[in-house]
Amino acid sequence: xxxxxxxxxxxxxxxxxxxxxxxxxACNVNNELLQPQNPGTVDQSAVGSPAAAAALKVGAMGKLxxxxxxxxxxxxxxxxxWEASGLLSDExxxxxxxxxxxxxxxxxxxxxxxxxNYARTTQARGFIRDAIVAEQQFEPAKTYNIGELxxxxxxxxxxxxxxxxxxxxxxxxxxxxxxxxxxxxxxxxNSQVYDIALSHIDSALAVLGTATDTASVPVxxxxxxxxxxxxxxxxxxAAAAALxxxxxxxxxxxxxFVTQASSNSDDLGIWTLNNSVARxxxxxxxxxxxxxxxxxxxxxxxxxxxxxxxxxxxxTDAKLPAEDAxxxxxxxxxxxxxxxxxxxxxxxxxxxxxxxxxxxxANDIAGMMQVLNDLRSQRPAIGKFVPGAMSALATPxxxxxxxxxxxxxxxxxxxxxxxxxxxxxxxxRQYGRDPNKTYPAGSHYKGGTYGTDVAFPVPDVERVxxxxxxxxxKNA
Numbered sequence: 277x278x279x280x281x282x283x284x285x286x287x288x289x290x291x292x293x294x295x296x297x298x299x300x301x302a303c304n305v306n307n308e309l310l311q312p313q314n315p316g317t318v319d320q321s322a323v324g325s326p327a328a329a330a331a332l333k334v335g336a337m338g339k340l341x342x343x344x345x346x347x348x349x350x351x352x353x354x355x356x357x358w359e360a361s362g363l364l365s366d367e368x369x370x371x372x373x374x375x376x377x378x379x380x381x382x383x384x385x386x387x388x389x390x391x392x393n394y395a396r397t398t399q400a401r402g403f404i405r406d407a408i409v410a411e412q413q414f415e416p417a418k419t420y421n422i423g424e425l426x427x428x429x430x431x432x433x434x435x436x437x438x439x440x441x442x443x444x445x446x447x448x449x450x451x452x453x454x455x456x457x458x459x460x461x462x463x464x465x466n467s468q469v470y471d472i473a474l475s476h477i478d479s480a481l482a483v484l485g486t487a488t489d490t491a492s493v494p495v496x497x498x499x500x501x502x503x504x505x506x507x508x509x510x511x512x513x514a515a516a517a518a519l520x521x522x523x524x525x526x527x528x529x530x531x532x533f534v535t536q537a538s539s540n541s542d543d544l545g546i547w548t549l550n551n552s553v554a555r556x557x558x559x560x561x562x563x564x565x566x567x568x569x570x571x572x573x574x575x576x577x578x579x580x581x582x583x584x585x586x587x588x589x590x591x592t593d594a595k596l597p598a599e600d601a602x603x604x605x606x607x608x609x610x611x612x613x614x615x616x617x618x619x620x621x622x623x624x625x626x627x628x629x630x631x632x633x634x635x636x637x638a639n640d641i642a643g644m645m646q647v648l649n650d651l652r653s654q655r656p657a658i659g660k661f662v663p664g665a666m667s668a669l670a671t672p673x674x675x676x677x678x679x680x681x682x683x684x685x686x687x688x689x690x691x692x693x694x695x696x697x698x699x700x701x702x703x704x705r706q707y708g709r710d711p712n713k714t715y716p717a718g719s720h721y722k723g724g725t726y727g728t729d730v731a732f733p734v735p736d737v738e739r740v741x742x743x744x745x746x747x748x749x750k751n752a
Contacts, residue, residue: 282494282531329410333421336407339400340428343393344435344694345533345619347545356545357393358694361439363556364732365696366575366716367687369563371598371606372555382720384727387746392732397436404429405448419483420491426480427499431621433473434506437466438698440732441747444469461743463734470509477503498531500524501622504630509698511706517634520627527656529624535616543615546692551608552615555599558588558607563721565603570721574714576687579607584655584664585688586611604721611661611691618659625656625689632682641678645671648685658689679707701730704752711752 323329347355362368363380370381379385380392408425415421436444446469447454447461455461464472480499484492500519507516535542549556560579563570578586591597591606598606612619628647635643652666669685672678683703687696703709717726730752738744 282498282529323410323414326414329407329414330421332403332410333407333425336400336403336425337428339396339403340432341533343397343400343432344621345545346535346542347548355391355393355549356694357397357435357439358692359545359549359556360391360393360732361694361697362546362692363391364729365700366559366572367578367691367696368550368556369559369572369604370555370722371557371600371604373600374555377555378722382722382724382726383715383729384724385729385733387733388736389733390735390737392439392735394440394732394735395737397432401429401432401436401446402448404432419485419487420489420495423480423484423492423499424495426476426483427495427502430473430477430480430499430506431502433469433476434502434509435694437469437473438509438701439694440466440734441750442466443734443744443746443748445734445738445741445744446472447741456740456742461741463744463748465748467510470506474503474506474510477506494529494531497525497529498622501531501626501630504627505622508630508633509702513630513634513637517631520630522624522627525624525627527624527628527651527654529627530618530620530657530659531622532618532620532659534618544612544617544619546609546612546619547615547617551613553599554591554596554606554608557591557598557604558586558609559716560605560607564605565721568721570719572716572721572726573718575716576684578609578688578691579605581688583688584666585658586691587664589613609692611658617661620659620693623656623658625651625658626695629686629689633686636675636678636682639675641671641675644678644682645669648682651685651689679703697731701752704730 323332342356344356344358347359359368360380363370363377364383370378372378376389376391379389404425408422408429411418411422411425433446442465443463444466445461445463447456447458477499481496481503484496484499487493504516504519507513507519535544543552550558558579559572559575559577561572561575561577562580563572579588587610589608589610591608594608596606596608598604628651632644632647635641635647649668652668655663655666669681672681683699686699690696700714703714704711711728711730715726715730720726729750731750733747733750734744
């Protein structure tokens, strides 16, 4: 069967375009937060033609890619939310010397942390909103462009709700003016943000309609997956699965972010931070550090599991020491082993796992196992990586065991794609698991013990908004 892939239009070469469209200054945190509510260099008054609107769209989609898949070259403080959430969950462990990174790994973050990439995430949302307005005015017939932007807007909002505490403002400007008294700046619960994201993905699907052209179909498939993910986040499993049957979203489908091998500033984030500068190591349950052996509780031992979906190269074999002077054992993921490997924002694998989770919640354990074992047999590509052979799994005896197995399989299929932290939160929120038996726990190998954080705080940089006073709560 031909693999159905879709590279986000304009993503190749998008970073350069985004640089033209952006006026972000890394040295002023307040300006950085305000920037998303401001149009870029190509502002609304300058967008007076279809070509300018198209350029704004390219830049906005580039911002989305930076937020989820690429680090900013300045260092870990500019990492993508996918890598940062992998560090807070159990995909990665800290092999750097920076306290801010260790605080994330140890689940002991302060409200001023910048590792979460919050400011750039909200920036991306502002650029996408501006691009929607421009496209609607100057290229209204290009419904696939408008639909893709609404899909991107929804994905950003879903990402905020999945990764940050309750209390997320979703402000914006009007003609370049920020009104902090606007209700949009009122901090919102994760549930409220999901509802807003749902309204925007519905806008994407409405504008795309039933168009069958080659530009519209893959965007609609991506939109269906995004909507299904939001419904899963809201606990509506059956409704989510009904959106993404294989007839609508083939297992081989991928919405890919593509990087440029010729541009160091466009390297894939997971490759940069793990494979290149060694600031993160793939997690293992047993860590030898400083001559002592530490066991981290509750984690999937990705590094030593030897699963075909997450192949590992030891840093010693690669002759690459960890950034912290080689103190932390370095394990290097090989799913994305090249700096320019494509990575899927959403995929048909996600669709199948959504169907499997619906069966789990309908107590159809045999049906869930059929989906999981079909994936293991078919071995669909992850980016361009194809996993090795896998044998079928036995059916668990209880629903609790089936739940554990499902989320373990999900973690291995979706490694490094920003879903593991959300899944740990859902295990607590939706499945009633104890966070101390779900998140990394025990003695931390760099000193002290793991803390209690289950999500990123909305950082203090948001306090320029007078309505924001901190997280409403820090619940999963």
